[in-house]
Amino acid sequence: MRRISPPVSSLIVVLSVLLFTSGALAQVWNNVGPYGGDARSFADSPSNPTHILLGTTNSWIYQTDDGNRWTRLSKISNSDTLVVDHILFDESNPNRLLVGAWRLDRPDGGVFISNDGGHKWTPVADMAGQSVRALAQAPSNSKVFIAGTLSGVFRSQDGGLHWSRISPMGSVELHEIESIAIDPVNPQVIYAGTWHLPWKTDDGGKTWKNIKQGLIVDSDVFSIIIDPKAPTVVYASACSGIYKSTDAGNQFHKIQGIPSAARRTRVLKQAPSDAAMVYAGTTEGLYRTTDSGTTWTLMTPKYLIINDLYVYPKDPQHILMATDRSGVLESEDGGKVFHAVNRGFSQRQISSMIIDPRNPATIYVGVLNDKQFGGVFVSKDAGQSWTQISAGLDGNDVYALAMSPSGNLLAGTNHGVFRLRDGSFQDVGDRLKAETHRVVHYHHRHRVVTRTVRYVPDGRIDGAVRSLAFADGQWYAATASGVYTSGDNGFVWKGRPLQRHDAFTGVVASGNMALANSPRLLYVSKDRGQTWQALTLPNGWTHVRHVAIDPSGGFWLGGRLGVAYSANQGQSWQSQNVPMNDISGLRYDSGMKRVVVTSYDSDLVFGINPQAKNWIWWNPGWRTHVVGSSDGHLVAATLLHGVIVQAEKQTASGGF
Numbered sequence: 001m002r003r004i005s006p007p008v009s010s011l012i013v014v015l016s017v018l019l020f021t022s023g024a025l026a027q028v029w030n031n032v033g034p035y036g037g038d039a040r041s042f043a044d045s046p047s048n049p050t051h052i053l054l055g056t057t058n059s060w061i062y063q064t065d066d067g068n069r070w071t072r073l074s075k076i077s078n079s080d081t082l083v084v085d086h087i088l089f090d091e092s093n094p095n096r097l098l099v100g101a102w103r104l105d106r107p108d109g110g111v112f113i114s115n116d117g118g119h120k121w122t123p124v125a126d127m128a129g130q131s132v133r134a135l136a137q138a139p140s141n142s143k144v145f146i147a148g149t150l151s152g153v154f155r156s157q158d159g160g161l162h163w164s165r166i167s168p169m170g171s172v173e174l175h176e177i178e179s180i181a182i183d184p185v186n187p188q189v190i191y192a193g194t195w196h197l198p199w200k201t202d203d204g205g206k207t208w209k210n211i212k213q214g215l216i217v218d219s220d221v222f223s224i225i226i227d228p229k230a231p232t233v234v235y236a237s238a239c240s241g242i243y244k245s246t247d248a249g250n251q252f253h254k255i256q257g258i259p260s261a262a263r264r265t266r267v268l269k270q271a272p273s274d275a276a277m278v279y280a281g282t283t284e285g286l287y288r289t290t291d292s293g294t295t296w297t298l299m300t301p302k303y304l305i306i307n308d309l310y311v312y313p314k315d316p317q318h319i320l321m322a323t324d325r326s327g328v329l330e331s332e333d334g335g336k337v338f339h340a341v342n343r344g345f346s347q348r349q350i351s352s353m354i355i356d357p358r359n360p361a362t363i364y365v366g367v368l369n370d371k372q373f374g375g376v377f378v379s380k381d382a383g384q385s386w387t388q389i390s391a392g393l394d395g396n397d398v399y400a401l402a403m404s405p406s407g408n409l410l411a412g413t414n415h416g417v418f419r420l421r422d423g424s425f426q427d428v429g430d431r432l433k434a435e436t437h438r439v440v441h442y443h444h445r446h447r448v449v450t451r452t453v454r455y456v457p458d459g460r461i462d463g464a465v466r467s468l469a470f471a472d473g474q475w476y477a478a479t480a481s482g483v484y485t486s487g488d489n490g491f492v493w494k495g496r497p498l499q500r501h502d503a504f505t506g507v508v509a510s511g512n513m514a515l516a517n518s519p520r521l522l523y524v525s526k527d528r529g530q531t532w533q534a535l536t537l538p539n540g541w542t543h544v545r546h547v548a549i550d551p552s553g554g555f556w557l558g559g560r561l562g563v564a565y566s567a568n569q570g571q572s573w574q575s576q577n578v579p580m581n582d583i584s585g586l587r588y589d590s591g592m593k594r595v596v597v598t599s600y601d602s603d604l605v606f607g608i609n610p611q612a613k614n615w616i617w618w619n620p621g622w623r624t625h626v627v628g629s630s631d632g633h634l635v636a637a638t639l640l641h642g643v644i645v646q647a648e649k650q651t652a653s654g655g656f
Helices: 010-021
Strands: 029-033 041-045 048-055 060-064 071-075 082-089 097-103 109-114 132-137 145-149 153-156 177-182 190-194 197-201 221-226 234-238 241-245 265-271 274-282 285-289 306-311 319-323 327-331 349-355 363-368 376-379 387-389 398-403 409-413 416-421 424-427 431-434 437-443 446-452 465-471 474-479 482-486 492-496 506-510 513-517 522-525 533-535 546-549 555-559 562-566 574-576 583-589 594-599 605-608 615-618 624-630 633-638 643-646
Touching: 029 376, 029 633, 041 306, 041 319, 048 082, 048 319, 060 082, 082 132, 097 132, 109 132, 145 177, 145 190, 190 221, 190 234, 197 221, 234 265, 241 265, 265 306, 274 306, 285 306, 349 624, 349 633, 363 398, 409 465, 416 465, 465 513, 474 506, 474 513, 506 546, 513 546, 555 583, 562 583, 583 624, 594 624
Parallel strands: 041 082, 132 177, 177 221, 221 265, 349 398, 398 465, 431 492, 465 506, 546 583
Antiparallel strands: 029 643, 041 048, 048 060, 060 071, 082 097, 097 109, 132 145, 145 153, 177 190, 190 197, 221 234, 234 241, 265 274, 274 285, 306 319, 319 327, 349 363, 363 376, 376 387, 398 409, 409 416, 416 424, 437 446, 465 474, 474 482, 482 492, 506 513, 513 522, 522 533, 546 555, 555 562, 562 574, 583 594, 594 605, 605 615, 624 633, 633 643
């Protein structure tokens, strides 16, 4: 149970239990994009090649039956941090699947099994905590599975239920396994690619030998494939290029034709119906050979980062590419022409969202980590379709979006503030004006005081801008170097760091009042940002994430410990009894006339009446952090899955 600050009525306690113990209260909210994002891995059903699964970077698996539209199938774990790099359909039972997963932030992960086509997953106890980077099923024995982890090689001989290590414990060489391949005839023959050259066993792991002849020393081996009709032919992709062996790995030779700039080849795939055709997915595009590796041709632009490939069994020219940032791309001519097939698949990390107050059907969202595939997206039909607006942003991350009083869209990025004009973003501000300094000179007993003004040479706020606000003609920007203000529509900015080491992440304004926060500090200005005073955080609080000011001048905070309110401009604080902590979003919404609150720990959305301090709630069924109203429907930015829209009109599920 999440902590609720007393006093709490028994009614709220009962309701809290109901809210957090069942998904039955979830309403219908639809994911509407913008589609795309990071796609990691493919798998197709042995009984139905058009039924394809797609792994992600946040524990979710998507599915498609027509290659055109994706739907969320399931989540393999309660964690949102598992990278699903390997999905296997059990060759002996198409309803049975195994997944190998790992975590980005620490050595962790595991093997998960589903017996119902991927709807429900069970972790395998023997592999708990293992960072699984490779997973393969023996072609000649469906009971045998091999997993490569950061700590070594593991084998299961009972269909994945139980596992044991087959690489030497504590080996200084045979660890950090990135790729696995099993001989198509003899399951005792196993190849393992590590972060430092490939290895091979001919006896099921009793003995291992380093197969490095012909490879550049210390090559990271990302992928190994074996020709199913000629098992002595082995391809290996590494950070130093692509290699081929015709004698089962005893000697490799480097394949020419792929430049060193694209040498990080993440995946190799041989066409099932054409052994001479092999695709190489690299960090700089897709390469293809049609003559068993003698010559290679770059098929796509170099900006594509390819994580996995799917080659349709009956058509070697028909492929899918799982990419960083651009989602799934399809080609029906071997990669010469490709297009996105992402409908229903949204792994966008939405940082900010704003709804045009003059046209509520128009929604703008800012995206993180997507480079040229990101920036800002706009929908003019309440989320049904999206258009990317990235010209002028130069691939910058968008941390904040705001609409100026004159109707101009502003974007706070990791390199300053940009304004949308004529379909392109332009730097805001001609000069960044630092605070005036007093300089005192003494001339023959006379004290002469002069004032100097310093300007930033490049004429812009160049640091990260996390928040933007407007009030009574004054503009505010919370930046990595302090809080800045502009009284001339962003032409000149002035300000200073409020704390030497704290980057400010939020700012809100109302009238002459402004409230700004860093993760650890809170400041108020009562004179349009000219001077700032530090405020004491609520009792027990050490961090604050979000701030808001309601129309009556009440201050609101959101943080790890929940929601707090001040009626006296931050001189004292009252904890609010909203049944959630670890707040992911808090803002005053003028359309709903409520302070809207979301949490990292819950799918729920709460709307607090700032006068009565009671609340209503919705259960979208997704973790969100920004919620607003568009064209009569609630719309929300999720933490990892793009934008969702309420199917019905904006009626709440309850209120207290």
